[in-house]
Amino acid sequence: MAKQPRRSWIAAANKEDCDFPIQNLPFGVFSTADSAPRCGVAIGDMIVDLAECEARGLLDAKGSFARPHLNDFIALGRPAWDRIRERLTELLAEDGNQDTPLVAMADATLHLPIRVTEFTDFYASKNHAFNVGVLFRGPENALPAQWTHMPIGYNGRASSVVVSGTDIRRPMGQVKGDDGPVWTACKRLDLELELGAIVGADSNLGERVSVEQAEQMIFGYVLLNDWSARDIQAWEYQPLGPFQSKALGTTISPWVVTQAALEPFRSAGAERVNPLLPYLQEERPGFYDMTVGWTMNGQRMGHTNYNVMYFSSAQQLAHHTGSGCPMRVGDLLGSGTISGPEINETGALLEMTQGGKNPVTVNGESRTFIQDGDEIGLYGYAQGSGYRIGFGPCTGTVLPASE
Amino acid sequence: MAKQPRRSWIAAANKEDCDFPIQNLPFGVFSTADSAPRCGVAIGDMIVDLAECEARGLLDAKGSFARPHLNDFIALGRPAWDRIRERLTELLAEDGNQDTPLVAMADATLHLPIRVTEFTDFYASKNHAFNVGVLFRGPENALPAQWTHMPIGYNGRASSVVVSGTDIRRPMGQVKGDDGPVWTACKRLDLELELGAIVGADSNLGERVSVEQAEQMIFGYVLLNDWSARDIQAWEYQPLGPFQSKALGTTISPWVVTQAALEPFRSAGAERVNPLLPYLQEERPGFYDMTVGWTMNGQRMGHTNYNVMYFSSAQQLAHHTGSGCPMRVGDLLGSGTISGPEINETGALLEMTQGGKNPVTVNGESRTFIQDGDEIGLYGYAQGSGYRIGFGPCTGTVLPASE
Incomplete structure (x- = not known):
């Protein structure tokens, strides 16, 4: 991966006590009043709508983000995990893409992130x-x-x-x-x-x-x-x-x-x-x-x-x-x-x-x-x-x- | 259920030491050289092809038999279990329907019957x-x-x-x-x-x-x-x-x-x-x-x-x-x-x-x-x-x- 940027264009992500800076990018599943459960990534006080990112051609995960759990994305394997992390880092870095589709965490309901197999x-x-x-x-x-x-x-x-x-x-x-x-x-x-x-x-x-x-x-x-x-x-x-x-x-x-x-x-x-x-x-x-x-x-x-x-x-x-x-x-x-x-x-x-x-x-x-x-x-x-x-x-x- | 018939038009099912008489009708999953895994019922030395039965309108299980496990059929609930058992009993009784689609057990591969949840x-x-x-x-x-x-x-x-x-x-x-x-x-x-x-x-x-x-x-x-x-x-x-x-x-x-x-x-x-x-x-x-x-x-x-x-x-x-x-x-x-x-x-x-x-x-x-x-x-x-x-x-x- 390229050099890790330290700051994001999303201001809340740059606070020292924020759990979700650009170095983190944890995956989860969320829904809103307007959208069914789908995969997202936390950044500052926002969630990147990964399904929407893929729909707009910003990244490629074989449709796995439009699901109510992370299992299908995870099953793509480590090269996919690394590729998506690298791409999200580009999109969210200070000089990234400010049209990346986001949802305010305050407006989202968070769901069980995986379908727990065992x-x-x-x-x-x-x-x-x-x-x-x-x-x-x-x-x-x-x-x-x-x-x-x-x-x-x-x-x-x-x-x-x-x-x-x-x-x-x-x-x-x-x-x-x-x-x-x-x-x-x-x-x-x-x-x-x-x-x-x-x-x-x-x-x-x-x-x-x-x-x-x-x-x-x-x-x-x-x-x-x-x-x-x-x-x-x-x-x-x-x-x-x-x-x-x-x-x-x-x-x-x-x-x-x-x-x-x-x-x-x-x-x-x-x-x-x-x-x-x-x-x-x-x-x-x-x-x-x-x-x-x-x-x-x-x-x-x-x-x-x-x-x-x-x-x-x-x-x-x-x-x-x-x-x-x-x-x-x-x-x-x-x-x-x-x-x-x-x-x-x-x-x-x-x-x-x-x-x-x-x-x-x-x-x-x-x-x-x-x-x-x-x-x-x-x-x-x-x-x-x-x-x-x-x-x-x-x-x-x-x-x-x-x- | 109506009176339980004691004999089937499938001769092997009527032998005293057969595990699969008409009174049994156990469910499983099978495939053949020509067909993908699907649900079936054992009778004598044969398997009733339940997916094909449904395709021909002989019974109705909401398409659940065309799956490689019994889970979707089972999830239909006890009234469906009873109804299908009653219908199969009619089809396989001595005076039943000899056009019921069957596969010889000898030609079939048997699979795990359920997707084991836990x-x-x-x-x-x-x-x-x-x-x-x-x-x-x-x-x-x-x-x-x-x-x-x-x-x-x-x-x-x-x-x-x-x-x-x-x-x-x-x-x-x-x-x-x-x-x-x-x-x-x-x-x-x-x-x-x-x-x-x-x-x-x-x-x-x-x-x-x-x-x-x-x-x-x-x-x-x-x-x-x-x-x-x-x-x-x-x-x-x-x-x-x-x-x-x-x-x-x-x-x-x-x-x-x-x-x-x-x-x-x-x-x-x-x-x-x-x-x-x-x-x-x-x-x-x-x-x-x-x-x-x-x-x-x-x-x-x-x-x-x-x-x-x-x-x-x-x-x-x-x-x-x-x-x-x-x-x-x-x-x-x-x-x-x-x-x-x-x-x-x-x-x-x-x-x-x-x-x-x-x-x-x-x-x-x-x-x-x-x-x-x-x-x-x-x-x-x-x-x-x-x-x-x-x-x-x-x-x-x-x-x-x-x-």
């Missing part, structure tokens, strides 16, 4: 795995024996992935009671601060991909809140893993930040405890130096960096194909809860309140877990010099259970 | 859960505390579901070694004899369905072999459940036997150890009196009845929506391994050989787990008076690992 959730923060392990199994059995050797993951539920702004209904569920199980509204509703990687290429049954190949298969990233019902989880999760405790909703950000935009922020992750088996070794650091955190009712709560993680998305994807499992465009891989070592760096209330024992104060109110009406927001950005690559909001408000 | 696997044979629990965790912790109270399930991988006849590659994977984990070809490759239920209606985020509603949402059933890499499973499965050990391939039968065809065989399941919570109680028995079993290289191995199960597909589906998880047309729910109480009634080699300790003899050869080149077949049929409702073959042959 959803896999990992568990790649050592701090989180240890902290939660202590609460579920005690300190001696906290970190599973295989944890430092493989990215532990489980299949989640794609149908319950929703876009930021979707209300989340407190779930009912079966939990352990004093005299046998009871059916109840969840009493220990939690969030999980995660990054989601979006798979951008298919692999075949019986085919394994290397970490290097896996990295090339990743289109981009979203913020991801893996809402969790801890009381339901504790009763159901052994021996086959979390199930209904994780199926009440998973919120993702509407904007997919591309790997290309994050490339300048490449970073090493957590220090390795032991060498990895060759199929998981990576030749260059696979993490990003990226601030991530979460808010409750607007108050900043946990705040950390994605580079505390132990396994990268590329390592997770390579491991995912280890048995020959086919991957498909639109698969979503959750990083696992991102928690730093300190209590104010944790990405879940379960950790922050130590299993509900130590309440936190939120706008003067005490909380152990999430109450009805609470709004949880995630944020994330990689800080450049005079600009930042952000994701925009990723929020959800909890509704009372429907008993 | 795949969930349960664990509903108490015998199996106990037997495997002993091997993984010892007799005291064998049956998890919640087992008799809820259908334990986990999300599987839809992308690795394949149709009968697809070769299965022995997976590579990470397993526990004497000096830390090693990367190796699976040494304990196993089958799991299951029934798969196909969800035929959508539910919404935050919506729960009752057991009665769930039963109405099930379109039909397939045989399902959940190939399992036991050594990979043992190392990876705690605390988040099986992952790569179950993603090497899941084989289903090409024919979907409808709930309507199985209705005369409705049966109670295993005796309850304790009362269920109200959301899992069912007003009438939710199981079927149906012989199921598996073969290895043609030799009969485990042989039991589906009615040994503890939780029905309808109970599993109701539980699946417990937290408000949305279900979608084409979701596949594995019953869990079907094992009777005796060793020759078990649905997995892990149980039959007691974790590989007691080899079995197959055509004069000793086996603990599956060797390269072995073919595993499943069978299943409900025995009526003078006819049976069968699934046809569900087979797969194991190829050597690609190291």
Whole structure:
């Protein structure tokens, strides 16, 4: 790509605290009062109408932008991703094309950016795995024996992935009671601060991909809140893993930040405890130096960096194909809860309140877990010099259970 | 529906040991040298070409039969399922329409009958859960505390579901070694004899369905072999459940036997150890009196009845929506391994050989787990008076690992 311009003719994109400068160009899906859902790119306070761009001959993506999801565009492959990014950079640069069709973000409704094919959730923060392990199994059995050797993951539920702004209904569920199980509204509703990687290429049954190949298969990233019902989880999760405790909703950000935009922020992750088996070794650091955190009712709560993680998305994807499992465009891989070592760096209330024992104060109110009406927001950005690559909001408000 | 005729003008359908009599009419997807994949119904040794039937005005399914999967037909809903079944029964009865377009099964290639939306696997044979629990965790912790109270399930991988006849590659994977984990070809490759239920209606985020509603949402059933890499499973499965050990391939039968065809065989399941919570109680028995079993290289191995199960597909589906998880047309729910109480009634080699300790003899050869080149077949049929409702073959042959 040609030299990266630093400024756009769209003024809001040039503000230092704007999530969507010209260096970012994240993809999403939007609609307006006048137009059906279609693909767009965020720039400043505007959205580039990609379908309209193509209709006017400003770029070529084989009609894939006129769809209500990014999957068809993503399926065109990495050369198309790079070509479109380069073309948009030209159109939006200070000396670009001011006739590029735009929609004000304030006038748009944002939709789920991808049709989620399948959803896999990992568990790649050592701090989180240890902290939660202590609460579920005690300190001696906290970190599973295989944890430092493989990215532990489980299949989640794609149908319950929703876009930021979707209300989340407190779930009912079966939990352990004093005299046998009871059916109840969840009493220990939690969030999980995660990054989601979006798979951008298919692999075949019986085919394994290397970490290097896996990295090339990743289109981009979203913020991801893996809402969790801890009381339901504790009763159901052994021996086959979390199930209904994780199926009440998973919120993702509407904007997919591309790997290309994050490339300048490449970073090493957590220090390795032991060498990895060759199929998981990576030749260059696979993490990003990226601030991530979460808010409750607007108050900043946990705040950390994605580079505390132990396994990268590329390592997770390579491991995912280890048995020959086919991957498909639109698969979503959750990083696992991102928690730093300190209590104010944790990405879940379960950790922050130590299993509900130590309440936190939120706008003067005490909380152990999430109450009805609470709004949880995630944020994330990689800080450049005079600009930042952000994701925009990723929020959800909890509704009372429907008993 | 009018009185069920007992004979068809297609002679092979009237044989007592034919899996596909006029009482069955299972749906699938087939192609021939001259035609692209489309929907069909098995009858005797023939397939009714449903797309051609519709083209000739013999039935009406809104064009859904001209597709390479059953999903669009299934999405039409139960009234359409019943109407088409009634119409096919008329066309194929002894006094039916001998111009109904047919293809010889011998000339057809059978395809995956549904586009699998998501795949969930349960664990509903108490015998199996106990037997495997002993091997993984010892007799005291064998049956998890919640087992008799809820259908334990986990999300599987839809992308690795394949149709009968697809070769299965022995997976590579990470397993526990004497000096830390090693990367190796699976040494304990196993089958799991299951029934798969196909969800035929959508539910919404935050919506729960009752057991009665769930039963109405099930379109039909397939045989399902959940190939399992036991050594990979043992190392990876705690605390988040099986992952790569179950993603090497899941084989289903090409024919979907409808709930309507199985209705005369409705049966109670295993005796309850304790009362269920109200959301899992069912007003009438939710199981079927149906012989199921598996073969290895043609030799009969485990042989039991589906009615040994503890939780029905309808109970599993109701539980699946417990937290408000949305279900979608084409979701596949594995019953869990079907094992009777005796060793020759078990649905997995892990149980039959007691974790590989007691080899079995197959055509004069000793086996603990599956060797390269072995073919595993499943069978299943409900025995009526003078006819049976069968699934046809569900087979797969194991190829050597690609190291």
